[in-house]
Amino acid sequence: MEKVKLGIIGLGQQGGAYAGFIKEGRVSNIEIGAICDNHPEKRQKAKEEYPDIPFYEDYVEMLESGDVDAIVTCVPHYLHPEIGIEALKRNIHTLLEKPAGVYAKQVKEINEFSKTKPELTYAIMFNQRTNELYQKIKEIIDNGEIGAIRRTNWIITTWWRPQGYYDQGSWRATWDGEGGGVLVNQAPHQIDLLQWICGMPEKVYTKAQYGYQRNIPVEDDVTTILDYGNGATGVFITCTHDVMGTDRLEIHGDKGKIVVDDSKKVTIKRLLKPEKEMSATMTMHDVMKLYQGDGPGAIYEEEVLEFASVWGAQHIAVLENFAANILNGTPLIAPGTDGIYGVELANAMHLSSWLNREVTLPIDEELYLEELNKRRQQEK
């Protein structure tokens, strides 16, 4: 089988994991073409673990070496768009790590540029989209099985990080190093899934807390109200200080409800009649009977699904899908251009919290960048 020669940019935790997967033969259609890291000490590590693989300190040199067909950007978030553009310019297929970037403006630049290279594969590492549980939920929603969405609610506070995590590097959890906290580092998975499954909101209001329970300048605790513009609303909650974190997603529709517990168990309740019809035809006497007599079980059918979670498998699935798109046009699970949604949402949450008012999407990108840069400056 023909294999894609992948250039891994950044041999940190994530880049190291991908290199390992490929070396172990777990990614069927990819081989490592080259490794790049601008920290010279990584050369030694690469030499020991990947002695036959070319190593570069300069990523442009690697892009122009002929050693790679494609790259993955395992580097600080700010750099994803610019490295991606340089790669696409040189006709190298590009897989961005998530998030696609820190601010919407830079992500739009690479998205625009990618349109000038339609023959290239441009994708993003939204590994959670390969999770069968979320694929199933998306299918149920897309099929209209629970009707139009009225409310979404995700409490995703399982991203516990001790202070030691933040103290690993001076760039961690800073405005200048990463461009934010939990919204930029941990929650992008769920922010993408929420918009992928339930659509983008038109407005958001966010209460975020900066350095609430950790000694960091960025947000470690976020509560957001989403307004989908058609009456439907939602809540998104995340934080990094709940060591017994909750992961509970509820989606309430005209004709049913889905509850996901711990990203493992899905409870789907499908109403026998749409709620609107029940409202129009039932009396309070019927209601009393319903809740005291037969129990609400009489009005819906319940289905419970359990899923096993295999984390490494998800990243491998995205890598293989990326290569399959390059090799034979297999549709992408996560096109690179999709990265903008999560970045826009995270930016909107930051901006709403900074201005303490509801903001409308798309937000004012210049204002966002100005406010972000203010915070980067203040850190210095």
Added chain:
Amino acid sequence: MEKVKLGIIGLGQQGGAYAGFIKEGRVSNIEIGAICDNHPEKRQKAKEEYPDIPFYEDYVEMLESGDVDAIVTCVPHYLHPEIGIEALKRNIHTLLEKPAGVYAKQVKEINEFSKTKPELTYAIMFNQRTNELYQKIKEIIDNGEIGAIRRTNWIITTWWRPQGYYDQGSWRATWDGEGGGVLVNQAPHQIDLLQWICGMPEKVYTKAQYGYQRNIPVEDDVTTILDYGNGATGVFITCTHDVMGTDRLEIHGDKGKIVVDDSKKVTIKRLLKPEKEMSATMTMHDVMKLYQGDGPGAIYEEEVLEFASVWGAQHIAVLENFAANILNGTPLIAPGTDGIYGVELANAMHLSSWLNREVTLPIDEELYLEELNKRRQQEK
């Protein structure tokens, strides 16, 4: 045993239920002194069901008749404070139905007036405070067993009402008839419980929807972010259009977490060490071990409690407690002055939603009344 002679003002659904409880001998220390209703057709109903009980159309006449020691106000919400003041003026003990009133200003008036009559019993029908489940949670919080609160989250959407409920009377679910929707009629129980257990927030931001799924001018869907002023935040969600409604309360503290499902099951997780200490001492390696190895169960002790819910019993318990306070000074479960908290919170939620911005408590009462009266006028 000496009994309190209670005057029941309003022989509608609630007043009728209380009269029934007393007639059936379920309220040990109360007898019906008189019944009052300004709808003349209720005289016939009273005559049939309570032939020996004096009936009045004018409540002032009843207050001055000598037939009653105490009253309960089962009348439209707007009237609770003024009837209460008239009763206290005539040295009649007063039990307000919930909510204490529609707007904070009128509730403060009766609270102020009640202070001039310290010898009288002034209470409010917060029947849910007699619920052993919520008493237990309050005790756990008050004892500091889960430490300082970091986050509260109550999804209480079990208040389903069909359109027929709203069509029962032209005053129902109108600004002029009731002063609001789910915040004034259904959710006051949980609004009181939340503040009783977790304290009052300093600020709220609310997204409310008016006539979203029901043909009513008032709110049938509410999402609120609470800011407790010390870093702790919360979310309160309620609506009347979810026929498979959710009732899930989560309270996350420095040292543990409480989750209540369906007001029946309480799961309490107590950390073996405070989270701050874990954050300060654990490495990311420990974290990986924690989540992949022993599982997070190794860091906490879990207790699960199940409670049976007996609804009528709660109202009877408040009636008996009210009478016991009159007869022998038994401490009140819900002093009348406590009614202000729920009204202030509901008012703040309305006002925030009307102004589409976060509001600080106590809110501007005059502005609230002005905005409320605008909506009452527009209905006419």
